[in-house]
Amino acid sequence: MAKTDGGSRARRARRAVLMALAELEGSAGAVRIAEAVASRGIDLQPRAIRYHLAALDRAGLTRLVSRRRGRALTERGRDELARGDVFQKMGFVAARMDDLAYRMDLDLRRGTGSVIVNVAWLDASDLPRALALMEPAFRAGLGMGRRIVVAGPGERIAGHGVPEGRAGLATVCSVTLNGALLKAGIPVTSRFGGLLEMRDRRPLRFVELIEYRGTTFDPLDAFMRAGLTSVGACARTGDGLVGASLREAPSAAMPDLHRIARRLQRLDLSALLTTGRPDQPLLDIPITGGRTGLLVMGGLNPVAVLREAGVRVTLGSMTGFEDLARFRPLADWRLAHRRESPLID
Numbered sequence: 423m424a425k426t427d428g429g430s431r432a433r434r435a436r437r438a439v440l441m442a443l444a445e446l447e448g449s450a451g452a453v454r455i456a457e458a459v460a461s462r463g464i465d466l467q468p469r470a471i472r473y474h475l476a477a478l479d480r481a482g483l484t485r486l487v488s489r490r491r492g493r494a495l496t497e498r499g500r501d502e503l504a505r506g507d508v509f510q511k512m513g514f515v516a517a518r519m520d521d522l523a524y525r526m527d528l529d530l531r532r533g534t535g536s537v538i539v540n541v542a543w544l545d546a547s548d549l550p551r552a553l554a555l556m557e558p559a560f561r562a563g564l565g566m567g568r569r570i571v572v573a574g575p576g577e578r579i580a581g582h583g584v585p586e587g588r589a590g591l592a593t594v595c596s597v598t599l600n601g602a603l604l605k606a607g608i609p610v611t612s613r614f615g616g617l618l619e620m621r622d623r624r625p626l627r628f629v630e631l632i633e634y635r636g637t638t639f640d641p642l643d644a645f646m647r648a649g650l651t652s653v654g655a656c657a658r659t660g661d662g663l664v665g666a667s668l669r670e671a672p673s674a675a676m677p678d679l680h681r682i683a684r685r686l687q688r689l690d691l692s693a694l695l696t697t698g699r700p701d702q703p704l705l706d707i708p709i710t711g712g713r714t715g716l717l718v719m720g721g722l723n724p725v726a727v728l729r730e731a732g733v734r735v736t737l738g739s740m741t742g743f744e745d746l747a748r749f750r751p752l753a754d755w756r757l758a759h760r761r762e763s764p765l766i767d
Contacts (some may be wrong), residue, residue, distance in 0.1 A: 429594040436474045437641050438464045440483060443495045445738065448585060451492030513741040515641075516634040518740055519597045519612050526601035528746065530685040536743035537691065538595040539571070541580050542725045543736040546589045553756045554732050556724040558589075558657040560752050562623070564664055566594040566693040566721035567686075578734075580742040585701035594745050596667065596693045599686065606682050608675045610716070614707070617642030618666035618717075620656050625695055625717055627705055629663065642667070642720045651726040665720030666695065670713040673700035689746070693719045 442458035443450060450458075452468035452475065452480055459466050464472075467720040475493050478484040483499035486492075495503075528535040544552055549572070560568040567748070571592040573579040600610045616631040632641035642665035645651055656662025676697065683694045695717040698704035704715030728735045 428728045431475070432477075435459075435464065435466055436468070436478055437503075438466070439471060439474050440495065440499055440696055442486065443493065444500070444503055445741070446582060448582075449487040449491040449494040451490075452494070472656045515637055515639065517739075519634065521606050521741075522595075522597055522618065522740060523600035523610075523711060526598065526605075526743065528598065528602060528605070530602060530605075530689070532691050533746065534712055535746060537598045537746050537749075538601060539580050539592040539744045540595050540722055540725065541582065541738045541741040542591045542593070542728065543584075543738070544589055544591070544728070546574060546587055546734060548733050549589045550588075551731075552591065552728055552733055552735075552754075553752060555654070555699070555727050557752050557756070559653055559724040561726050562657040562660075562706060563692075563711065564653055564657055564719060564723040565597060566596050567689075568718065568751055569594070569690055570724075570746045570752050570755065571750075573746055574757045580630055580738075580744050582741070591725070592741075592749075593721050593724055594691055594693075594749070595740055596718050597740060598721075599683075599693055599718060600669070602682055603671065603679060606678060608671055608679055608682070611670045611710075611713070612667060613670060613688055614668040615720070616666060616668065617645050617650055617663045618705075620662055620664055622662065623656075623660035625705060628666075628668070628707065631668075631707070634667075641665075642722045643737060643739045646722060646729050646737070649729070651723070651730060653723045654730050657727070664723050665726065667718045667720065668704065668707055669716040669718055670710055671716060673714045676700075676714055690751075693721065699742070706708040731766060 438459045439455055442455045446458060452471040455471050456466055456468050475484055482496060483502055484493045487494050522538045526538055528537055550727050571579060573584050573590040575584050575586045577584050579592050579685045584590045603610050612634045614631045614633055616628040619626045619629050645665060652662035653664050656664055686692055696717035700714050701711055703709060725737060
């Protein structure tokens, strides 16, 4: 029995290492991997990480990039993550959302602290076009506020280094709303991620829904990858399919919830589209008794515009945290970029 338990622990540890490498974008050493697996509640010291990495190397699931940069996933490693232990992964997205919301340290009164972010990685040469494409979506209110972080080679974003020739874009994740409400003592249940049909810039209906607690992937990321969004068209005309989520909060907390939403709006971090009525369906979706439905815009929508336009971009949804002080309006980043590269836009 002891041998079986030990083998099971090793499998769980090695899977945690693989998942950490997948989230860390590129290569990483044992110390960074240990920090990443610790966020999942798994205590592995760097020495143990190196032991498991050696086994993963032998299995062809990871490879040594260099002593300084550490290991990276191989294609075989990514395939293993995609197909293995599906029941263990069920509900992972919901658990990840709850974990990030709990650990976020945003102070709404002072406007300081960190927010939860999604990070998009792209070729540095595509950055001017990317910023221009995203601006209409931000202006139309199709993201979580209107501010982003732009990082170039050698800089860090959400704790990750930006490789040579690449750029990173951090958009505020809508789970930031959950975190702000939780800090105020208001628990939020994230129920569905879906494709929301907008008509005349107003929410009309959900055309696709995936339950967070029954999925192994981020629904909004999946809809983007499948090419089902039309965020760019919605920004231009007011009609289109955008990413959004349906959440629930205790009906008794609605006055406090609206107060928190107003504070977020003053910090340019608004994503709350509308709230329903207590115990009543929202956009024909039934709501749990004693609760009120919340319709929340997806923080990934501005990045969806890039995929729609054919820009090659790698996405990390719910990547981690970034200091609010680094966020600036997208127009400011475009202006700064033009000053640095006046011949490129």
